[in-house]
Amino acid sequence: MGQVATEALGAKLVIERDVLQRIIGALASRGYRVIGPTVRDGAIVYDRVAALDDLPIGWTDRQDAGQYRLERRGDPALFGYAVGPHSWKRFLHPPVERLWQARREGDGFSVVENREVTEPLAFIGVRACELRAIVIQDRVFLGGQYLDRAYKIRRDRAFIVAVNCSQAGGTCFCVSMDAGPKVEFGFDLALTELIDEGRHLFLMEVGSAAGLDLIEDLPRRTATQDEIAAAERVVDQTRGQMGRYLDTDGLKELLQSNANHARWDEVAGRCLTCGNCTNVCPTCFCTTVEDTTDLSGSTAERVRRWDSCFTLDFSYIHGGNVRASARSRYRQWMTHKLAHWVDQFGSSGCVGCGRCITWCPVGIDITEEAAAIRGAPSLGAVDGGT
Numbered sequence: 001m002g003q004v005a006t007e008a009l010g011a012k013l014v015i016e017r018d019v020l021q022r023i024i025g026a027l028a029s030r031g032y033r034v035i036g037p038t039v040r041d042g043a044i045v046y047d048r049v050a051a052l053d054d055l056p057i058g059w060t061d062r063q064d065a066g067q068y069r070l071e072r073r074g075d076p077a078l079f080g081y082a083v084g085p086h087s088w089k090r091f092l093h094p095p096v097e098r099l100w101q102a103r104r105e106g107d108g109f110s111v112v113e114n115r116e117v118t119e120p121l122a123f124i125g126v127r128a129c130e131l132r133a134i135v136i137q138d139r140v141f142l143g144g145q146y147l148d149r150a151y152k153i154r155r156d157r158a159f160i161v162a163v164n165c166s167q168a169g170g171t172c173f174c175v176s177m178d179a180g181p182k183v184e185f186g187f188d189l190a191l192t193e194l195i196d197e198g199r200h201l202f203l204m205e206v207g208s209a210a211g212l213d214l215i216e217d218l219p220r221r222t223a224t225q226d227e228i229a230a231a232e233r234v235v236d237q238t239r240g241q242m243g244r245y246l247d248t249d250g251l252k253e254l255l256q257s258n259a260n261h262a263r264w265d266e267v268a269g270r271c272l273t274c275g276n277c278t279n280v281c282p283t284c285f286c287t288t289v290e291d292t293t294d295l296s297g298s299t300a301e302r303v304r305r306w307d308s309c310f311t312l313d314f315s316y317i318h319g320g321n322v323r324a325s326a327r328s329r330y331r332q333w334m335t336h337k338l339a340h341w342v343d344q345f346g347s348s349g350c351v352g353c354g355r356c357i358t359w360c361p362v363g364i365d366i367t368e369e370a371a372a373i374r375g376a377p378s379l380g381a382v383d384g385g386t
């Protein structure tokens with residue numbers, strides 16, 4: 001195995017399982033906070049990882065609408081699951097973030113912008129749909145007139161170790177959204193896990209200069225044609241396992257012309273307006289701000305928190321709430337995701353990860369809702385109020 005990174009970007013290499021431990025170590029020694037999948041509270045969540053033993057070795061997930069269970073696999077795969085309730089947005093766009101503080105100084109006050117900079121983040125196990133979701137959030141936070149400074153710092157310094165999915169979840173539909181299961185761009189290193197009798201390897205693709213630099217001292221070799229073909233088979237097999245399908249043909253126009261469809265009333269009869277779907281969605285980005293002062297009145301601060309279009313306060317404007325009903329709030333969420341997002345940001349806001357289906361407590365399924373409207377688009381003669 002070589003010791004000097006003479007490979008070019010796009011090189012396809014092979015590493016042994018234990019070299020992944022050295023990748024984690026190399027990232028930590030370069031000052032990264034290494035985040036990866038780990039088992040906690042009966043789910044695979046993202047948290048700090050230091051060793052391969054922290055990963056969900058030999059676990060997989062069974063998912064369906066409103067259902068999520070961990071099960072043992074018959075092999076020691078490190079990445080043999082789909083996606084859990086967490087997404088990387090909780091690190092790039094944290095649920096709570098202080099924006100600024102103000103301090104009383106004599107008769108006046110000074111404002112201190114939040115300059116808190118955490119260590120750079122390294123993400124292990126990022127899936128294709130999640131990479132697409134990060135690119136979508138990049139457009140939200142960095143693509144307009146105003147940049148989100150803290151997001152930009154975190155994003156610019158992030159190191160991404162992606163993983164091609166070897167098993168689709170029961171609620172996945174990334175193929176419909178052209179967002180997976182193969183990682184195509186936006187990674188520093190991309191892995192495909194290869195396990196069969198007697199071997200546990202990773203095919204590794206190098207996607208950036210930072211990735212090349214990181215592997216410089218690591219044992220590796222050029223992949224054989226057989227190994228490259230085996231990795232492609234893994235992705236092809238996953239592509240054939242999608243648990244859900246969403247017909248995106250003309251979907252934006254379909255939804256935008258059915259704002260009064262009777263289906264919105266039907267789904268409102270089931271929707272609890274809990275906002276779980278927006279919390280677990282890797283692209284939902286809406287926030288609120290809260291201002292607080294201490295009891296002495298000497299300091300004040302503004303904090304940004306994740307919010308949801310399912311809360312009443314979110315759409316409160318002077319005089320009342322413009323989306324008072326569950327019908328209008330579900331319609332707002334789904335049509336923004338699948339239709340108005342295209343007008344706003346140039347792509348769908350959905351990557352087909354399936355989280356909103358799995359983690360909806362009553363099992364509402366965005367693909368089923370869209371199909372119901374497509375199946376009977378002329379049912380729309382109901383009142384279109386809030």
Ligand code: SF4
Nearest residue numbers: 271272274275277360
């Ligand atoms: S669709 Fe499901 S997860 Fe979303 S607000 Fe309604 S009940 Fe909650």
Ligand code: SF4
Nearest residue numbers: 281350351353354356
């Ligand atoms: S809308 Fe649902 S399936 Fe689409 S990206 Fe969000 S959580 Fe995933």
